Amino acid sequence: MAKATKKQALGRGLSALLKDPDHDIKSAEDKNADKLVGHIVELELTSIEVNPFQPRTSFNEESLRELASSIKELGVIQPITVRKLDFNKFQLVSGERRFRASKLIGLETIPAYIRIANDQESLEMALVENIQRQDLDPIEISLSYQRLIDEINLTQEQLSERVGKNRSTIANYLRLLKLDPIVQTGMRDGFLSMGHGRALINIEDPQMQLDIYERILERSLSVRDTEKLVRELNGDDAAKPAKKAKALPTEFKKGIREFSDYLGAKVDIKVAGKGKGKLIIPFNSEEDYNRIKKLIQGES
Template sequence: MAKATRKQVLGRGLSALLKDPEQDIKSAEDKNADKLVGHIVELELTSIEVNPFQPRTSFNEESLRELASSIKELGVIQPITVRKLEFNKYQLVSGERRFRASKLIGLETIPAYIRIANDQESLEMALVENIQRQDLDPIEIALSYQRLIDEINLTQEQLSERVGKNRSTIANYLRLLKLDPIIQTGMRDGFLSMGHGRALINIEDPQVQLDIYEKILERSLSVRDTEKLVREISGATPAKAAAKTKPMPTEFKKGIKEFTDYLGTKVDIKVAAKGKGKLIIPFNSEEDFNRIKKLIQGEA
């Protein structure tokens, strides 16, 4: 019943515009464009293609089935948005979940707002609308922000105005992209929250990030527990380094110079905290090795 009501809204004139190639509208300046663009139109699903700029890359099957069941009972309450490509051919700007769910239950048409936009405008509309209206994971949001900055050439300040978010919020999302790819995948799969990711960002060493990530999974650490662990590791590292780094005794410095002068190669000394150490004598070839050997043995 709801579907029939939507079709009546179209009227004969608008229906004729959609089906008559001679009256095909290609730009907002074309005759009768105002009668089509911005209006709700019942479009055939077969005339719509998915948007290659869609920031969402995965769709929960169970959630789609629930949406499909709702659409079957109530119809598509919120129209999708499409851009017109050519005669009777459209591309999704937003509403891919509604589009997929409608196909899932075998609907032939779907209500849609029609826009006319170039690729750049379509990308911006898709990214902005999806950021605002879809339940994207933190990495998908971060990637969408980055694409808007890179491909639309927006500054963070301009992006803040477009999406209605504080600049600091956008910066926090973008920082997540500096995490190790394995950790980013964990966030996309729901193993980590954005709070976990923000805590891990404070660790620069990727391997240490991964070590903490494994501890989060093994121990089911909360964000607060993770922040505490990060503080402990960040605070311990400089202390350990300072404990190991002691001033080299004057005798050792003098010895390095004497060894270097005598052997004709840059000699180094590594000294541990308890006084034990290593004498490092580099060589450039087998011939150089034999030369140094003879000098050490007193054969030169």
């Protein structure tokens, strides 16, 4: 009980620092700045404005309602981050979904980390934080990478270090921005995967890109089917006669059936010669992967 009382008193003390116009904290060098900056403070939602540098422009309403329901039940578990603009005036750096969801259920305050940063630092923090999210589409990630390069003047190597991704991965995302805008929209709306997009990049003619895009939608083409179609249209397969697949020995065919029955997956075996080969076990989801893993490890 004493611990809870002490925590509440600390909260009141931090809030008091924000309500004193005669000693307003405007920089990290100001008196008491160290007591405020980097700490969690309950801020009034009305004192916070959204970040104009926010790279995300659309928010799924159903997802917001689900988050709002969770916040109503459990509270805001992860504080938002804001930067101080003026007396009792703040701007979001990260956490706009939590901010919107809190407003949706009528909360008056929200826990927040306070930072003092200039516009460039704010943009970089917002972009890097946004890139780390798991629910971004490939085009959103590509645009965020491009903004970091253009507006923060980062090289791909520097960007790689900032976001913790391989340079080749970043380059692959950036190449998606060369796709026709209609194809990019299809990726943002979830009609195409990044794999489809990477295959279409190899088609330079924009109209042909759109023609293939329509075929993908009409025929529900997989990434592999799309790659094959692109190779055919580019003439890459013409000079490469198809290799005739070797017939599998009877013992391997039997093994495929036994593995498939046991694992509940369509197992395949590729034989290279001299007794070497590959056993291929596909899975449809993370849950399916964990199921197969337990079977292989002999777990119940």
